[in-house]
Every structure is written in structure tokens, then in C-alpha cells.
Amino acid sequence: YxxxxxxxxxxxxxxxxxxxxxxxxxxxxxxxxxxxxxxxxxxxxxxxxxxxxxxxxxxxxxxxxxxxxxxxxxxxxxxxxxxxxxxxxxxxxxxxxxxxxxxxxxxxxxxxxxxxxxxxxxxxxxxxxxxxxxxxxxxxxxxxxxxxxxxxxxxxxxxxxxxxxxxxxxNQAKKQKRSMKETTMQVVDYVVSGSRAGVGGFGTGVARGAYEEALKYAAETEVDGKLLINHEWAQCALAEMYKNVAVSRMSYVETNYANGMYGMFKALQFKPVFYYLKYMPAPIIDKFIQPFMNLGLTTWLFRKIMFDWQKAEDYQCTSGWASLSKFTATDAGVRNCQLALELMGQDGLRHDMRTEKHLRDSKLLQIYEGTNQLNRLNLFKCLVGRGYPQAQAFED
Ligand SMILES: Cc1cc2nc3c(=O)[nH]c(=O)nc-3n(C[C@H](O)[C@H](O)[C@H](O)COP(=O)(O)OP(=O)(O)OC[C@H]3O[C@@H](n4cnc5c(N)ncnc54)[C@H](O)[C@@H]3O)c2cc1C
Incomplete structure (x- = not known):
């Protein structure tokens, strides 16, 4: 949020x-x-x-x-x-x-x-x-x-x-159960499952910013003798923008839910860990727990749990949902900026109206954290094609 x-x-x-x-x-x-x-x-x-x-x-x-x-x-x-x-x-x-x-x-x-x-x-x-x-x-x-x-x-x-x-x-990956390539994929998937949900949050924010600018403009501006907000075509555009914000928000909330259940934040669902982090005073952590962090055994234990015990369907779920959120919300961000500009006409192009800034900002979101094309393919790989051995993603 x-x-x-x-x-x-x-x-x-x-x-x-x-x-x-x-x-x-x-x-x-x-x-x-x-x-x-x-x-x-x-x-x-x-x-x-x-x-x-x-x-x-x-x-x-x-x-x-x-x-x-x-x-x-x-x-x-x-x-x-x-x-x-x-x-x-x-x-x-x-x-x-x-x-x-x-x-x-x-x-x-x-x-x-x-x-x-x-x-x-x-x-x-x-x-x-x-x-x-x-x-x-x-x-x-x-x-x-x-x-x-x-x-x-x-x-x-x-x-x-x-x-x-x-x-x-x-050298470190050799100690894990899976191959180097698979373990690398787990590392990457842990990262992008969190970060793509974050970019989904950015896309939602941009979509909301553009919507709010457009709504304010429509409520204050007269076109053909009546307020823009009372023109049916403007109402349809605003409803579409509202829907884009709501759907985008749901997509990143759902992704974070998946991360909490099956991804990086899974450990926090384990009650002793949750209460330990919530109530343990920092000086005690510094004095008694910190030295354990530097032991090879601690890294070994965490990697055992988070890599070796992670099921393939777990990282497919988090990675697939993260991709879904990333392209849904960032496409919605760009779309809402375009709708807002159409609604505002030449006024929307002025720097002080901010909508043109939102548009310039939002375009970048479709590119980083994996382009939206890549994320569509990743969603296909993780959630659509996985039940079909004959389906081959990333082959071209
Ligand atoms: C503002 C901004 C910030 C960034 N920040 C970071 C950062 O902090 N760290 C970092 O490491 N990188 C960062 N990047 C880089 C970003 O991750 C890359 O731009 C992105 O991965 C796309 O790579 P590319 O630009 O080389 O495009 P290319 O890989 O050249 O792709 C060009 C086009 O071809 C498509 N394409 C390519 N390969 C395939 C394929 N196999 N199947 C289907 N389509 C394909 C792409 O979807 C795209 O449309 C940032 C980029 C931007 C714009």
C-alpha cells in the first residue's frame, strides 16, 4: 500500500x-x-x-x-x-x-x-x-x-x-539438493515474486493518480454548457479507470498473499518466528542471536528450509502471480494515463496538471522488472502451461 x-x-x-x-x-x-x-x-x-x-x-x-x-x-x-x-x-x-x-x-x-x-x-x-x-x-x-x-x-x-x-x-549451490540452474531459479523467483508485486503497487498508484486527476478535472470543468462529469462518455471513462485501479490493487494484494503462504515471507507465518520478531527486544537479538547469524550452520539451515524443502508448485504460484500483478497493474497505469489525457484534452498536456508526468513515469514500469511480454510468458509457464508437458515456454 x-x-x-x-x-x-x-x-x-x-x-x-x-x-x-x-x-x-x-x-x-x-x-x-x-x-x-x-x-x-x-x-x-x-x-x-x-x-x-x-x-x-x-x-x-x-x-x-x-x-x-x-x-x-x-x-x-x-x-x-x-x-x-x-x-x-x-x-x-x-x-x-x-x-x-x-x-x-x-x-x-x-x-x-x-x-x-x-x-x-x-x-x-x-x-x-x-x-x-x-x-x-x-x-x-x-x-x-x-x-x-x-x-x-x-x-x-x-x-x-x-x-x-x-x-x-x-560452490555454495553444490550443497543444495537441486541443480545450480534450479537453485538459481529459486533465488531469482524469491526476488521477483516480491519485487514484481511491488511494481504492481507502483502501477496501481500511477493508475490511481491519473484517475484522481481526471476525476477532479471532470468535476470542475464545463464542456458544452454542462460539467464534464455529467457527460455519459466521461462517466464511462471514469468507471473504466476506477475498475483499473481496483483490479490492479487486487492483483498485488493476491500476490503478496501467495508470497506469505508459499514464498519469501512464509517463515513469518510460523507462529514462534512471528512472536519472536514482534516481541523480542532488539538488544537481546543483538547480543544473543546475532552471533548465530554468522555461523555457516545458520545459512545451511535456512537454505535447507527455503531451497530444498520448497516445492516446485510453490515457486510457480508466487512467480506466476507476481508476473500477473506486474503486467496487469502497469498496463492499467499506462491505460489510465491515456484515458485521463483523452478526457482532459490539451489541459492534460500541461506540466502542472501532472497527468503527462504520470504517463512518462508509467511507461518505464512496463519495461523494468522484466518487460510485460516476458511476464506474460512467465505467467504462461508457471500457471497455464505447467499441466501440459507438450507446452514449451521460452523456446523461441
Ligand atoms: C527505468 C529503468 C530502471 C531499471 N533498473 C534496473 C535495475 O535496477 N537493475 C537492473 O539490473 N536492471 C534495471 N533495468 C533494466 C531492465 O530490467 C531491462 O531494461 C529489462 O530487463 C529489459 O531489457 P532490455 O531493455 O535490454 O530489452 P531487451 O531484452 O532487448 O528486449 C527488447 C524487447 O524484446 C522482447 N524480448 C526480449 N527477449 C524476449 C523473449 N525471449 N521472448 C519474448 N520477448 C522478448 C522484450 O519484451 C522487449 O519488448 C532498468 C530499466 C529501466 C528502464
Whole structure:
């Protein structure tokens, strides 16, 4: 709801905050408890001192966008960010582009590949902090909307990342029950099931913002001697916009319900965990629980539960619903902006009416977090075609 509320006013601001949680979700989805403890403590410290410590997620490369968002496609992606195994860590070379919050984040969750010819089996997820030798920022993109949230280029030039900052790689995946490719898919699905629901919230917010602008305009503006709100065609347009907001909201609420039942937030449904987090004072957690976070055993246990014990139908459900919400709400956002502009005529084009800003902002939502085409295919794969062995998704 918070994302919807923010996006109803400014999707750039909503994304500035939302993308940080994409970074957070990525660390959490790897269930690397030691690294989670380290990076999240930096973030909490930033909150206390008023010096924000944001986290970005860097996957997209100049030659690979959609391909690296979907495990089925990664195998044929033209990736170029290479993580070479050396003693004590990895040396990274390559570039990432269109990374939201890149320039304003302190930590960057980086996806690189140990074998560029076999990316599906060799993804390496690393936590990179600003100031690491060999890591620098390139250009900031001049994009059509969401200008409050910078999209950055990240450059890695013989950048050494030590083993303690390796979030997930083949060595770690070997300890899991499933193959490297399947475990990578679980990590990705945990992340996008949460983040695509969030983008669904953005889409709903934009749809609502455009609807509210149009409604206010229709209630105050006369056309042909009577208020616009009393013209039947305008009433139909407003009803359509209202429906778009309501359906979009239901889609992300339903997705979050699926995440709570079968996805990343499942652990919170376990009553002892729920009450422990709710009532345990922070100093006690710091003193007695924190040391356990750094034990390899803790990561092993969480990965056992969250990876090995997760059923295929669980991640199909959360991933499928997340895709549904993402394209339903973001398409509705763009559609409501168009309807609002049609209703407002030339007035809608003025910057001070805000509808044209909503339109520019909303178009970006259809592209990131997997384009809406990709999300339709993912919904097909997860929820429609799964009962039909002859149905093959992502084959072209
Ligand atoms: C504002 C903004 C912020 C972003 N933030 C981030 C970020 O924080 N981190 C990050 O890593 N990335 C980020 N991205 C990148 C984003 O995830 C990619 O733009 C997206 O994955 C699409 O990739 P692409 O632009 O390379 O398009 P392409 O992959 O080149 O796709 C072009 C077109 O082809 C279609 N297409 C491609 N492959 C297939 C296929 N197999 N089947 C069907 N259709 C296909 C696509 O749907 C699309 O219509 C951001 C992008 C934007 C615009």
C-alpha cells in the first residue's frame, strides 16, 4: 500500500525507495545469513545516523536485459560481466547499465558469471561496496520519466571481491539438493515474486493518480454548457479507470498473499518466528542471536528450509502471480494515463496538471522488472502451461 500511495504522487520517489528493497530482497533470497547480517546492519546504521545506506541490484548489461531476468533464457544470453575465480575471491570485469539508484547506493548486489559461455550454470552473486578498488560509476541515463530515481552505469575493471562478500555461487549451490540452474531459479523467483508485486503497487498508484486527476478535472470543468462529469462518455471513462485501479490493487494484494503462504515471507507465518520478531527486544537479538547469524550452520539451515524443502508448485504460484500483478497493474497505469489525457484534452498536456508526468513515469514500469511480454510468458509457464508437458515456454 505504501508503494501505491507514493506512486500515486510520484513514481520516481516510489522507485527510489522501492529499489532499495529490491537489493534487500536479493540478499534475503540468497539466504546467506552472514552477509545479510553484515549489509543490513550497515543499512540500519545509516537509518540511525541519517546517512542513508541504500542497496542496488545490478543484473542488466549492454547486451543482455530480458535474457538475464529469466533463468530459462540465461543459457543463451550474451553476458559479458565476468567473475574470474582467484585465490580468496573473484576478480570482476564488465559493465552494468540502467541500474536504479546506482549512484546513490552504498552497496550493490552484482550478478556476474564465472563462465561466459555457460551463464545459466555459473552465476555469481557478489556484494560490492562503494570504494572497492576497480569499481566505479559511469554515466547516468537521461530517461523520459522517473527522473527522481537515477539509472546508472556501473563499471568493474579488475575489481577484486573477497570470498566473504560472495553471496551465492556454484560452490555454495553444490550443497543444495537441486541443480545450480534450479537453485538459481529459486533465488531469482524469491526476488521477483516480491519485487514484481511491488511494481504492481507502483502501477496501481500511477493508475490511481491519473484517475484522481481526471476525476477532479471532470468535476470542475464545463464542456458544452454542462460539467464534464455529467457527460455519459466521461462517466464511462471514469468507471473504466476506477475498475483499473481496483483490479490492479487486487492483483498485488493476491500476490503478496501467495508470497506469505508459499514464498519469501512464509517463515513469518510460523507462529514462534512471528512472536519472536514482534516481541523480542532488539538488544537481546543483538547480543544473543546475532552471533548465530554468522555461523555457516545458520545459512545451511535456512537454505535447507527455503531451497530444498520448497516445492516446485510453490515457486510457480508466487512467480506466476507476481508476473500477473506486474503486467496487469502497469498496463492499467499506462491505460489510465491515456484515458485521463483523452478526457482532459490539451489541459492534460500541461506540466502542472501532472497527468503527462504520470504517463512518462508509467511507461518505464512496463519495461523494468522484466518487460510485460516476458511476464506474460512467465505467467504462461508457471500457471497455464505447467499441466501440459507438450507446452514449451521460452523456446523461441
Ligand atoms: C527505468 C529503468 C530502471 C531499471 N533498473 C534496473 C535495475 O535496477 N537493475 C537492473 O539490473 N536492471 C534495471 N533495468 C533494466 C531492465 O530490467 C531491462 O531494461 C529489462 O530487463 C529489459 O531489457 P532490455 O531493455 O535490454 O530489452 P531487451 O531484452 O532487448 O528486449 C527488447 C524487447 O524484446 C522482447 N524480448 C526480449 N527477449 C524476449 C523473449 N525471449 N521472448 C519474448 N520477448 C522478448 C522484450 O519484451 C522487449 O519488448 C532498468 C530499466 C529501466 C528502464
Amino acid at each position: 505504501a508503494r501505491e500511495e507514493l506512486a500515486s504522487q510520484c513514481t520516481g520517489m516510489a522507485n527510489l525507495i522501492g529499489v532499495h528493497y529490491l537489493g534487500v530482497a536479493t540478499i534475503c533470497a540468497s539466504w546467506n545469513m552472514r552477509l545479510m547480517n553484515q549489509v543490513m546492519r550497515d543499512t540500519a546504521e545509516g537509518e540511525k545516523t541519517g546517512d542513508p545506506c541504500l542497496i542496488s541490484l545490478a543484473i542488466t548489461e549492454p547486451g543482455a536485459g530480458t535474457d538475464v531476468e529469466e533463468v530459462e533464457l540465461v543459457a543463451r544470453a550474451q553476458v559479458s560481466t565476468h567473475a574470474r575465480r582467484v585465490e580468496g575471491g573473484y576478480v570482476v570485469n564488465g559493465r552494468k547499465i540502467f541500474i536504479s539508484n546506482g549512484h546513490v547506493s552504498k552497496w550493490h548486489m552484482l550478478c556476474a558469471y564465472a563462465d561466459l559461455d555457460n551463464p545459466a550454470e555459473s552465476m555469481v552473486m557478489l556484494a560490492v561496496k562503494n570504494g572497492t578498488p576497480g569499481f566505479s560509476f559511469g554515466r547516468t541515463e537521461h530517461k523520459m520519466g522517473q527522473k527522481g530515481c537515477p539509472a546508472s552505469e556501473l563499471i568493474f575493471d579488475d575489481c577484486f571481491i573477497s570470498d566473504d562478500l560472495v553471496c551465492f555461487d556454484l
